Amino acid sequence: MFGFLCVLGLWQISCHTWAQNLPTPAKTWEMSRLYITDPFAKRGEMDQGILRFTWNSLVLVTKGYLIALLIGTPLGFILGSSRGFAKTFDPLIQMLKPISPLAWLPLGLVLFQKTTPSAIFTIAICSMWPTVLNTAIGVRNVPQDYLNVGRVLRFSRKKMLFKILLPAALPYMFTGYRLSLGIAWLVIVAAEMLTGAPGIGGFLWQEYNSLIYEHIILSIITIGLIGFLLDWMMQAVERRMGAALS
Amino acid sequence: MMDVYVDLSQLGKIFPTPKGPLCVVKDFNLKIREGQFVCLIGHSGCGKSTVLAMLAGLQDVSEGVLVLAGREVNDPGPDRGVVFQSPCLLPWFSVLKNVLLGVEQVCPDKTNAQREAIARHYLELVGLGDDLHKMPRELSQGMCQRVGIARAFALNPKMLLLDEPFGMLDSITRVQLQQELVQLWESDRKTVLMVTHDVDEAVFLADRVVMMTQGPASRVGRVLNIDLPRPRHREAVLDQPRFYELRGQLIEFLETQNCAPREEPPRQEPAAICALPQSARQI
DSSP states (O other): OHHHHHHHHHHHHHHHTTOTTSOOHHHHHHHHHHHHHSTTOEEETTEEOHHHHHHHHHHHHHHHHHHHHHHHHHHHHHHHHOHHHHHHHHHHHHHHTTOOHHHHHHHHHHHHSSHHHHHHHHHHHHHHHHHHHHHHHHHHTSOHHHHHHHHHTTOOHHHIIIIIIHHHHHHHHHHHHHHHHHHHHHHHHHHHHHHTOSSHHHHHHHHHHTTOHHHHHHHHHHHHHHHHHHHHHHHHHHHHHHHHHO | OOOEEEEEEEEEEEEEETTEEEEEEEEEEEEEETTOEEEEEOOTTSSHHHHHHHHHTSSOOSEEEEEETTEEOOSOOTTEEEEOSSOOOOTTSOHHHHHHHHHHHHOTTSOHHHHHHHHHHHHHHTTOTTOTTOOGGGSOHHHHHHHHHHHHHHTOOSEEEEESTTTTSOHHHHHHHHHHHHHHHHHHOOEEEEEEOOHHHHHHHOSEEEEEOOSSSBOEEEEEEOOOOSSOOHHHHHHOHHHHHHHHHHHHHHHHHHHSOOSSOOOOOOHHHHOOOSOOOOO
16 A cells, blocks of 8 residues: 555656656546546447446457467477477477567458457467466476376376376466466557557557547556456466365 | 296396496396285385386386286286375375276276275275265375275286385384285285385285395395284284294395495485485384
C-alpha cells in the first residue's frame, strides 16, 4: 500500500515539474470514471467500458494461448524424450524465443491477410516457448525410479506416457503454462496496437492518437492489474498441482 | 541332479567410464533352485545391486548368460517382481492403484473386481488393509516399502528380486518387516534373490547366502547354506547357537575381503552404478 502511495506522490510531483504533458492522478480519475463505473458499456466501436475492452483482449489472448499450449506441450514432450531431436531443434528454439511480437505480427498479416488471425498467430508463437522448454525439462527430469517401475511392469508406450511421464512432468509443465500466459498477455497490447482491434491495447493506442493521455494511464493500470490477476490464478493452480504430486 | 530355475553363468558387467571401461562384475556364476531364498551379500559397491539389476533386465548384460525358467533374460518384465531400495511408489496414485497397476499388467483377462481383490489381498497381507485409498505421501517409509513388497508379490512373478528393500528403514521397522517378509515368503515359496549388506538379515531370511568378493571384477566368493529350521521366528532364531555360528562365518569372510590386497588401486565409489545413496552400514 505504501508503495502505491509513493508512486502516486511521484506521479503528482512529476506532473508539476518535468512532465507537463502527464495528466495528474486527479485528472486521470476524472476522465476515466465513466469507463470504470460503467465497465461493460458499449458506446461505439472504440468507446467501450474498460472491462469490455479487457474481455475482448482476453478472448483473443485465450485463443492464442490455447494454440500455444496445444502445439507447445507435445513439442516439449518430443524434445524432452528424444536426445537427437533436442540436439537438432534446441538451437532453433533458442533463436526463435527472443523474437519480438512486433516482428512476428507483420509476418502474420502477410500469412493470414486479416488482423485477428495474425494477432492470434503472434500471441501463439511468442507465448509457446516457455511451455515447450519447461515441458522438455519436466520430461527429462522424470526420476529413473519411476521409469523403472514402468519398465518392470512392461507398460505400453501409451501407459508409460499417461501413467508415468505426464503426471511426473506436470508440475514443470504448469510452470511453463504460467510463464506462457504472462507472455501472451504481454503480447496482446503490441498485437492490438498494430491491428487496431477493439481491446485494451487498441484502446490505448487510439487514445494516444486522440491525445487523451489520461486513458493511456487507465489502460496501463488495467493491463498491469489483469496480468497480476492471471499470474496469481495460475500460481494457485500450480501450487495445488505441486502439493498433490509431491 | 538339481533342477536349476535361475542360472547366472559367467555373468559380467562392464561400465564405460571417462577413465576407461570399469569391470564391476566378472565370471559370476550362480544357480538357484525353484522356491529358494538366496541372499547376495558383499561390501558396498561390490556390484551386488548390478547383478540384481541385470536379472531384473534393467541393465544390459555385458558378458555371460542369464536364464530364468528356461528363458534367457534380456529385458525387464512382470515375471520378475522387483522391490527397489526406495519404494518407488508413483506419488500420484493411491496405495491400491499402485498395486493395481501391476496386477492389470499381468492379468489383463480378469475383471476389474477380480484384479482389485488380488491387490487388496496382498495389501492386507502386509497389514495395509485400512490404508488402501491413502496416497503414498501420507505413509511412513516403512509403510511405503510394505506397498512395494505387496506390489511385487501381487504380480505373482516367477521370482522376486529385492534390492536392499529395508536399507532405508529404521532398525525397528526393519526387524518388523523382515519377520513379515519371512512369513509372506513361507506361505508362498517364491524364488527370491535379495541383495543386502546386513549380515543378520541375510542369515535370518535366506536358505543360501552368496558372498561376493571385493570389487572390481567381483564374483562369488563363498556360498553358505543356512540350515536353520523353518518356519522361522525372530526370537526363536536368535536363541539358536547355530545362528551365531553362521553369522560368524559370514562376518569372517567379509572381513578377509576387506583386508585382502587388491589387484588395482582403490577406485572411486561409482555411486551411480550401485545406487547406494544411504551411508553404507558397516558390518
